[in-house]
Amino acid sequence: MPNLRSLVKRRKAIRNIRKITKTMELIATARFKKALDRATEADAYTRKIAELASDLTKSAGDVSHPLLAVRPEVKKTLVLVLTANRGLCGGYNGGVLRAAMGQIREMRAANAAFDLEVSGKRGAAFFKFQQIPAAAVYTHFEDKPQFDEVDAVAQKLIDLYTTGAVDRVIVAYQKFHSIARQAPVVETLLPLSSVAVETTRKGPAPDPAAGPKGSYDFFPDAAGILNELVPVAFKVRLFKCFLDSAVGEQIARRVAMKAATENAGDLIKEVSRLYNRTRQANITKEISELIAGSEALK
Amino acid sequence: MADATNKGLKIVVVTPERAVLDEPADMVVLPMFDGERGILPGHAPFVGQLGPGELRIKLGAATKRYYVDSGFAQVTGGVVNVLTARALTADKVTADMVTKARTAADALPSTNPVERENRTKALARARGLAAVSKKG
Numbered sequence: 331m332p333n334l335r336s337l338v339k340r341r342k343a344i345r346n347i348r349k350i351t352k353t354m355e356l357i358a359t360a361r362f363k364k365a366l367d368r369a370t371e372a373d374a375y376t377r378k379i380a381e382l383a384s385d386l387t388k389s390a391g392d393v394s395h396p397l398l399a400v401r402p403e404v405k406k407t408l409v410l411v412l413t414a415n416r417g418l419c420g421g422y423n424g425g426v427l428r429a430a431m432g433q434i435r436e437m438r439a440a441n442a443a444f445d446l447e448v449s450g451k452r453g454a455a456f457f458k459f460q461q462i463p464a465a466a467v468y469t470h471f472e473d474k475p476q477f478d479e480v481d482a483v484a485q486k487l488i489d490l491y492t493t494g495a496v497d498r499v500i501v502a503y504q505k506f507h508s509i510a511r512q513a514p515v516v517e518t519l520l521p522l523s524s525v526a527v528e529t530t531r532k533g534p535a536p537d538p539a540a541g542p543k544g545s546y547d548f549f550p551d552a553a554g555i556l557n558e559l560v561p562v563a564f565k566v567r568l569f570k571c572f573l574d575s576a577v578g579e580q581i582a583r584r585v586a587m588k589a590a591t592e593n594a595g596d597l598i599k600e601v602s603r604l605y606n607r608t609r610q611a612n613i614t615k616e617i618s619e620l621i622a623g624s625e626a627l628k
Numbered sequence: 629m630a631d632a633t634n635k636g637l638k639i640v641v642v643t644p645e646r647a648v649l650d651e652p653a654d655m656v657v658l659p660m661f662d663g664e665r666g667i668l669p670g671h672a673p674f675v676g677q678l679g680p681g682e683l684r685i686k687l688g689a690a691t692k693r694y695y696v697d698s699g700f701a702q703v704t705g706g707v708v709n710v711l712t713a714r715a716l717t718a719d720k721v722t723a724d725m726v727t728k729a730r731t732a733a734d735a736l737p738s739t740n741p742v743e744r745e746n747r748t749k750a751l752a753r754a755r756g757l758a759a760v761s762k763k764g
Contacts, residue, residue: 371646378642378711382675382702477644481713485746492742546704549660549676555700558677562699565713569644 334612337605341598348594354418355587361473362580368474369506369573376566383559390552395560397488400521401497407437407444408465408487408496410519412503412575413453415469419579420586422504423452425514426575430502433516434462445496449572473580475572484565491520503571504578512578517571522564637669639685641694641710648715649685649694656708657684658701659756667708674703678712680756682763693718695760697753721761729754 411430413423430453437444448454449468457464470479490496499520504512548555639656641649656667659681667674678701683694699712733750737743 368645372644374647375642375644375711378702378709379700382700382711385675385702477713489742489746493740545673546702547672547674549665549674552675555675555677558698559700562711562713566644 332604332608334605334608337601337608341601341605344594344597344601348591348598351587351590351594355584355591358419358580358584358587362577362584365473365573365577365580366509369570369577372566372569372573376570379559379563379566383556383563385546386548386552386556386559389546389548390556395557396492397520397522397560397564404497405443406496407442407498407500408447408490409433409437409444410447410487410499410501411449411453411457412471412501412571413448413450413456414575414579415451415472417452418586419583420589422579422582422586423450423456426502426504427453427456429514429516431460433500433502471572471576473576475569475576477569480569480572481565484561484568487520487568488561488564496520501568501571503575504582506574506577509581512574512581519568519571520564522560522567637667637671637706637708639708639710641683641696641712641715643712643715651685651687653685653687653708655686657682657686658708658710659683659696660701661698667703669706671703673705674701676701678710680753682718682756682760683710683715693760693763695721695757697756698749718760718763721757723761726754726757726761729757 409430411426413426417423434444434446445465446457446462447466447468448457448464449471451469454464454467454469468483487499491499498518500516500518502514502516505515505517506512546552637653637656639649639651639653640647654669658665658667658676659679661677661679664681665676678696678699680697681695683696685692685694695714695716695718696710696712697714699710702709702711729750733747733754736747736750738747
């Protein structure tokens with residue numbers, strides 16, 4: 331028979347945990363809204379860049395930029411893994427790391443050289459445990475990645491790529507499809523597949539009738555601007571990856587904490603039931619002992 | 629372009645982080661990569677590359693001043709779109725920022741063409757910041 335006191339203590343402990351998970355859920359909800367707002371704001375820029383790129387390609391034709399060129403031989407790959415700094419967000423980190431690990435195993439099997447860069451403490455700890463050395467670890471990206479910070483990383487990647495230190499850059503992160511659906515993916519960032527940046531969020535679709543057809547004055551010239559536009563498109567794409575992961579982390583945490591709160595509620599009910607049953611059993615026992623005692627006295 | 633002339637001018641500034649500005653203007657002066665360019669209502673469609681420098685927006689007697697990093701400007705149908713990595717109001721640019729940018733740029737290595745290019749860009753940024761802060 332469980333001790334009554336210990337049951338009370340246990341119930342109290344679960345209540346406390348439920349309070350904490352409930353609060354974390356609320357915080358995650360608020361942060362998720364903010365992160366999503368930021369991501370939506372960023373979309374305006376992304377869309378404009380894409381518009382500009384399509385206008386420019388119309389005038390300049392195809393461009394050859396070092397960042398767009400596919401290299402025939404990939405000697406070294408750079409893998410960038412975006413994880414969270416903190417846990418308690420369900421399968422979020424696990425999913426991204428699994429996707430990254432799959433990619434790494436593939437490369438190991440093919441005997442291809444790779445460098446690993448990790449963002450987030452969770453990922454860093456994981457790869458340390460797996461004894462895969464990381465070339466760089468970023469832990470300063472929280473739920474609000476700043477463009478300046480991403481810009482520094484992006485510039486470094488561009489430099490590594492253009493100098494030929496790496497021939498391919500891939501990123502593993504949680505892609506945001508919709509509020510209800512995110513999935514860990516591994517994507518190739520460099521070489522860039524196209525200048526245009528895809529947008530997954532719904533916004534006003536660029537109106538084909540709005541823009542004047544073609545005839546822009548270009549300054550310096552279309553090709554020159556396009557050359558400058560390519561690195562910007564890359565940076566925006568990387569920034570989007572970071573924003574997507576930030577949103578994904580908050581959603582995952584909210585869902586996980588909601589489940590934890592519900593489970594704690596169930597557990598409290600169970601422990602309460604056990605407590606009441608034990609209490610009743612104790613009383614019954616005491617009464618029957620009393621009766622037995624009084625019977626014996628007769 | 630006849631419809632654009634009497635509609636006036638609108639300036640839209642967006643950075644990757646947020647839409648900074650969306651308002652009417654009488655005249656916009658853009659910091660191009662090699663100088664300045666004024667945009668008046670009815671300007672022909674135009675796409676240009678911006679350099680770090682001062683963006684001025686005139687509306688009536690008031691002039692608003694912003695610092696923008698390099699980026700792109702697109703003028704179409706009476707709307708000036710400015711796409712830049714950073715946009716700050718000019719009073720946010722302090723002498724401290726200028727020195728910091730300059731020392732950071734000076735500290736950059738220049739051993740290969742890529743690094744040299746980055747250094748040139750960083751220096752241009754510092755110069756742009758300096759120009760904006762001096763005026764303010």
